[in-house]
Amino acid sequence: MNRPQRNLQPSKTQVRLYLDLVLFVLFLVTNAPQGTGILFHEWIGIAFIIPIVVHVVMDWQWLVSVTQRLFRKLNGETRFNHFWDILLFIMMTLVTFSGVIVSHSALPSLGIPIQVDHAWVELHEATANLLIIMVGIHLAMHLKWIVSTMKRYLFQTNARTVVVEAQR
Amino acid sequence: MKLVKEWLIPTLIVFLLAGVVIAVAVPLVNGTSDEGDRFEERREERGSFDRERDGEHGEREDDERAEREGGREERDAFSFGGLMGGIVKQVMLMGIGGGITLLILAIIRQFSHRKTPPTQTDTA
Numbered sequence: 001m002n003r004p005q006r007n008l009q010p011s012k013t014q015v016r017l018y019l020d021l022v023l024f025v026l027f028l029v030t031n032a033p034q035g036t037g038i039l040f041h042e043w044i045g046i047a048f049i050i051p052i053v054v055h056v057v058m059d060w061q062w063l064v065s066v067t068q069r070l071f072r073k074l075n076g077e078t079r080f081n082h083f084w085d086i087l088l089f090i091m092m093t094l095v096t097f098s099g100v101i102v103s104h105s106a107l108p109s110l111g112i113p114i115q116v117d118h119a120w121v122e123l124h125e126a127t128a129n130l131l132i133i134m135v136g137i138h139l140a141m142h143l144k145w146i147v148s149t150m151k152r153y154l155f156q157t158n159a160r161t162v163v164v165e166a167q168r
Numbered sequence: 169m170k171l172v173k174e175w176l177i178p179t180l181i182v183f184l185l186a187g188v189v190i191a192v193a194v195p196l197v198n199g200t201s202d203e204g205d206r207f208e209e210r211r212e213e214r215g216s217f218d219r220e221r222d223g224e225h226g227e228r229e230d231d232e233r234a235e236r237e238g239g240r241e242e243r244d245a246f247s248f249g250g251l252m253g254g255i256v257k258q259v260m261l262m263g264i265g266g267g268i269t270l271l272i273l274a275i276i277r278q279f280s281h282r283k284t285p286p287t288q289t290d291t292a
Contacts, residue, residue, distance in 0.1 A: 028254075028255050028259075032255055032258070034250035036250075036251060037246050038244055039244045053179055053183075057178040060174070089186075093185075098197075119200050133265035136264065137266060140266035140267070140269035140273070141273075143270065
């Protein structure tokens with residue numbers, strides 16, 4: 001008798017959810033240098049580039065399709081989301097780059113001397129604080145997706161898995 | 169091919185766009201910091217002149233260096249309280265941003281519902 005194969009491969013939505021959770025935790029930890037220490041803050045800030053690029057690339061199709069329809073009739077919420085995502089990207093780039101520029105420990109430990117410029121320090125602090133509020137708005141805009149996906153994959157057993165288990 | 173189309177090209181575009189942001193930001197920030205640099209230089213010159221006059225130049229520099237080293241060690245240390253405090257601060261800021269957004273969204277949705285022409289039961 002053929003047993004139905006249990007699908008263990010995570011769906012794209014599932015991967016996206018887990019990645020976003022990791023990204024969120026990393027974001028919280030990175031933005032608390034008073035707790036982690038400057039050295040860890042700097043290295044984790046540099047490492048943060050990888051999950052953020054993956055996060056953007058995973059939504060690439062959506063970005064391309066909305067950009068193509070930007071000057072045509074488009075839902076106001078989608079238009080705002082697109083504009084906000086661009087703004088977030090700019091801010092994230094500025095925070096990361098200014099963080100590298102004012103690095104006290106990470107780059108000097110690699111033998112790259114950095115002369116700290118006060119304007120970059122101010123920019124780094126201001127953009128980092130603003131970025132936290134902006135991420136809050138970004139999360140609120142996607143709250144429906146976050147809640148439904150978390151309910152589906154984290155807090156409840158997948159209905160499909162239950163059916164497969166019952167057939168065994 | 170799928171890997172190139174779905175991952176490699178978008179990744180390159182993302183880095184390229186980040187490069188554009190940096191290319192625009194660098195001259196802007198350096199322009200504002202030039203003024204500050206000139207002011208700092210003048211202050212440094214005046215400061216070194218004063219120190220030389222006081223004859224405490226070497227001693228003070230050693231103290232400053234020792235203070236900086238001590239500060240660096242302190243800054244690199246892990247602190248659970250600091251971490252929790254930082255996270256709470258962020259959650260609060262995110263909550264403010266997110267809460268206002270949800271409020272605005274709810275108001276917009278309410279008004280966009282009102283836009284639909286009233287039905288007979290609404291007018292009754």
